[in-house]
Amino acid sequence: MPIRQAAADDWPRIWPFWHRIVAAAETYAWDPDTTEEAARALWMSPAKRVYVAEDDGGTVVGSAYLTANYGGPASRIANAGFMVDPDRTGRGTGRALADHVLSEAKALGYTGMVFNAVVETNPAVALWASLGFTVLGTVPEAYEHPRHGTVGLHIMYRAL
Amino acid sequence: MPIRQAAADDWPRIWPFWHRIVAAAETYAWDPDTTEEAARALWMSPAKRVYVAEDDGGTVVGSAYLTANYGGPASRIANAGFMVDPDRTGRGTGRALADHVLSEAKALGYTGMVFNAVVETNPAVALWASLGFTVLGTVPEAYEHPRHGTVGLHIMYRAL
Numbered sequence: 001m002p003i004r005q006a007a008a009d010d011w012p013r014i015w016p017f018w019h020r021i022v023a024a025a026e027t028y029a030w031d032p033d034t035t036e037e038a039a040r041a042l043w044m045s046p047a048k049r050v051y052v053a054e055d056d057g058g059t060v061v062g063s064a065y066l067t068a069n070y071g072g073p074a075s076r077i078a079n080a081g082f083m084v085d086p087d088r089t090g091r092g093t094g095r096a097l098a099d100h101v102l103s104e105a106k107a108l109g110y111t112g113m114v115f116n117a118v119v120e121t122n123p124a125v126a127l128w129a130s131l132g133f134t135v136l137g138t139v140p141e142a143y144e145h146p147r148h149g150t151v152g153l154h155i156m157y158r159a160l
Numbered sequence: 161m162p163i164r165q166a167a168a169d170d171w172p173r174i175w176p177f178w179h180r181i182v183a184a185a186e187t188y189a190w191d192p193d194t195t196e197e198a199a200r201a202l203w204m205s206p207a208k209r210v211y212v213a214e215d216d217g218g219t220v221v222g223s224a225y226l227t228a229n230y231g232g233p234a235s236r237i238a239n240a241g242f243m244v245d246p247d248r249t250g251r252g253t254g255r256a257l258a259d260h261v262l263s264e265a266k267a268l269g270y271t272g273m274v275f276n277a278v279v280e281t282n283p284a285v286a287l288w289a290s291l292g293f294t295v296l297g298t299v300p301e302a303y304e305h306p307r308h309g310t311v312g313l314h315i316m317y318r319a320l
Contacts, residue, residue, distance in 0.1 A: 025232055025233045028232065029231055030231045030232045031231045070190075070313070071189055071190045071191045072182070072185055072189055072190045072191045072192050073185045073189060073192070073303050073304045073305065074277065074302050074303045074304070075189075076302075076304075077299060077302045077313075111301065112300070112301070114302075117234065135297075136296070136297030136315065137296030137315055137317075138296065139272065139274055139296065139315075140272070140317075140319075141319075142234050142236075142237045142272065142274075143230075143233050143234045144234070144236075145233065146233075153234060153237075155296065155297055155299075155315050157299055157300075159300075159301075
């Protein structure tokens with residue numbers, strides 16, 4: 001699956017699934033009513049490297065960002081976020097994006113990666129575990145899930 | 161010890177110890193070279209409530225902020241940060257600020273508080289523990305401490 005760094009004009013291809021995922025309020029700790037402008041400022045921030053995954057026809061089916069999780073003395077720990085079009089899941093896009101981003105993070109000199117807020121009911125928890133991430137801890141009763149009630153947020157980590 | 165919400169014109173009283181603490185690069189995961197302008201944007205952000213502690217003579221000896229740690233479905237979990245003038249430590253300022261901020265957070269409807277990156281060698285770890293915070297987990301080898309070498313970053317939590 002081709003994965004490349006995103007350009008500014010990829011945003012209109014990312015926004016439809018970005019909006020759908022955040023509005024569902026099941027996996028991201030962001031305002032489900034985030035406007036397109038605020039979403040673009042958040043996802044396409046100059047502080048982030050953004051990637052897109054394309055299917056064989058060149059359709060953008062997923063996106064990821066890579067950035068530093070902290071500054072100054074802890075700036076070698078990375079953070080990343082991943083979104084796959086809900087209509088295009090189950091085809092390895094998330095794993096391909098994660099493999100790519102992990103490899104990029106290592107090449108950029110990051111020594112570890114942290115996910116700060118993984119909703120514990122998110123099926124991606126199993127993907128992260130299969131990629132070597134462990135749960136450092138869980139913020140209890142932190143996330144109001146529309147179907148599962150109040151659930152925890154995992155902090156997940158992997159050395160690079 | 162009087163603690164009150166900060167006004168914009170308190171910033172020049174906060175900046176000297178803010179700068180000294182961040183430049184020391186022992187307790188905060190922020191760029192030690194952060195400029196005054198960037199520091200003010202960070203600490204006095206409109207998304208944060210900022211407090212100052214004053215000594216009997218009205219001198220600002222510490223500051224704290226309170227904000228949401230996440231958005232949307234997890235917006236009831238708070239985050240806070242604390243700084244006490246290094247020349248004025250050991251007089252209960254940190255504890256007084258923390259008591260005040262915890263009380264404010266609870267009154268505002270937050271159900272828990274998370275510290276995302278507590279340097280494990282920071283003496284404040286004992287203060288947070290005495291206030292009921294527990295270490296949810298530790299990001300290993302995440303922080304380059306100028307005297308202790310590479311140390312971990314605790315994620316600490318307390319229910320409200």
